[in-house]
Amino acid sequence: MSETAKLNIQGNETELPLIVGTENEVGIDISKLRGATGAVTLDFGYKNTGSTTSAITYLDGEKGILRHRGYSIEELAEKAEFLEIAYLLIHGELPTKEEYTKWDNEIRRHTLVNGDIQNIFDAWPTGSHPMGQLIAMISSLSSFYPESLNPNSGEEAKMRTITRLLAKMPTICAMISKNRLGHPLIYPQNNLNYVENYLNMTFKHVTEDYVLDPILVRAMNKLMILHADHEQNCSASTVRLVGSSHANLYASVSAGVAALWGPLHGGANQKVIEMLEAIQADGGDAQKYIDKAKDKNDPFRLMGFGHRVYKNFDPRAKIIKKSADEVLEKLGVNDPTLAIAKKLEEAALSDPYFVERKLFPNVDFYSGIIYRAMGFPVEMFTVLFALGRLPGWIAQWKEMMEDKQPIGRPRQIYTGPVTRDFVPIDERG
Ligand SMILES: CC(C)(COP(=O)(O)OP(=O)(O)OC[C@H]1O[C@@H](n2cnc3c(N)ncnc32)[C@H](O)[C@@H]1OP(=O)(O)O)[C@@H](O)C(=O)NCCC(=O)NCCS
Secondary structure, three states, X not given: OOOEEEEEEOOEEEEEEEEEOOOOOEEEOOOOHHHHHOOOOOXXXXXXXXXXXXXXXXXXXXXXXXXXXXEEHHHHHHXXXXXXXXXXXXXXXXXXXXXXXXXXXXXXXXXXXXXXXXXXXXXXXXXXXHHHHHHHHXXXXXXXXXXXXXXXXXXXXHXXXXXXXXXXXXXXXXXXXXXXXXXXXXXXXXXXXXXHHHHHHHHOOOOOOOOOOHHHHHHHHHHHHHOOOOOOOHHHHHHHHHHOOOOOHHHHHHHHHHHHHOOOOOOHHHHHHHHHHHHHHOOOOHHHHHHHHHOOOOOOOOOOEOOOOOOOOOHHHHHHHHHHHHHHHXXXXXXXXXXXXXXHHXXXXXXXXXXXXXXXXXXXXXXXHHHHHHOOOHHHHHHHHHHHHHHHHHHHHHHHHHOXXXXXXXXXXXXXXXXXXXXXXXXXX
């Protein structure tokens, strides 16, 4: 294969180098394009633009492949612990037993948050959306740990900042739940593992014993692994972009959480359940909503369907669908929205509109059903996505910093008025 691409711009030919990845993906390196030709590329929504090289996650949307550092998501979801995946994403290799024990212990030692964090919670109006709170809480860690403000202050400080964020995230997420209910907080118990600790802090009451259900722990571990990273999506790109200005890790991840909140990204898991409930309240006619989604004059979209990259199936959705059936059966939950979800899926998968546009259920379509069966309120669903995605955001930020990538600063094609003279206000017609 030729190692360059030839581009002819208004009669001038330019050769551009090709970059070939380890999975033979081909990119045209346009970093010298503007200098050589004066032209820039334009790609709304970055549908054809690689923003970076990365050794973290490989995704083939046509074949439905997702791998982290070479390991398939199917195998990782089946066999690994969430913190092992966090280690893999952040450090590049699966940990040995010794490395894992050290990593796990380090994280367990940092689970408590500063008591003043509760003062921030106290200031919010009752009913504030959990995602707004999470954004502020993660960002506030930079105030409690000022050494994090300089992300270039050495390997040890960087790893301490990373460990703190990983360790405190479940505590903060559980505090959001407890504060919403007006219930006393449950402190972290460092004899519990990462997932158990989070479930305990969320579901235990100070007045009662709480026995962790191994079915819930396993399901939660799997869900968090399935969300752990997804290469250059909207939130990961946001983390990289904010981090590229050398803003600290807490600020960068907080920005990623903001990007995740939108219903076209992580916020879809909340919207899916709201949609399924609305369909059920409206008599459960799935076809009516399929027709609405197809009607170009109707803004309604089937939430949890479609994906920017997956155009065949979302491998995470396959695993989650199976897990949803198992969890609901084992917990003895009979959720009528699951039946509606199945009807919608069947109807959409056999409808030419969805088939032609390659619109398949994505990870958010089934995750909400499991979260609800576990007892999480709908407003917490996107927080759960963020909890799982945290290692991915950290890994993307760390790679971007270690690769010494320049500040992200896209160009534009200006389409406004050309130069004109200022007219004093009295003379404007
Ligand atoms: C995920 C999503 C934002 C991807 O967007 P995208 O790659 O920019 O794709 P587009 O919005 O250009 O959609 C392509 C076509 O499919 C249609 N489409 C995409 N998702 C659809 C949905 N969920 N319901 C109905 N139609 C949909 C679009 O109207 C468009 O049709 P057209 O070609 O006739 O104009 C989009 O599929 C979506 O909004 N899905 C619902 C939200 C969701 O589940 N997000 C979670 C993602 S993990």
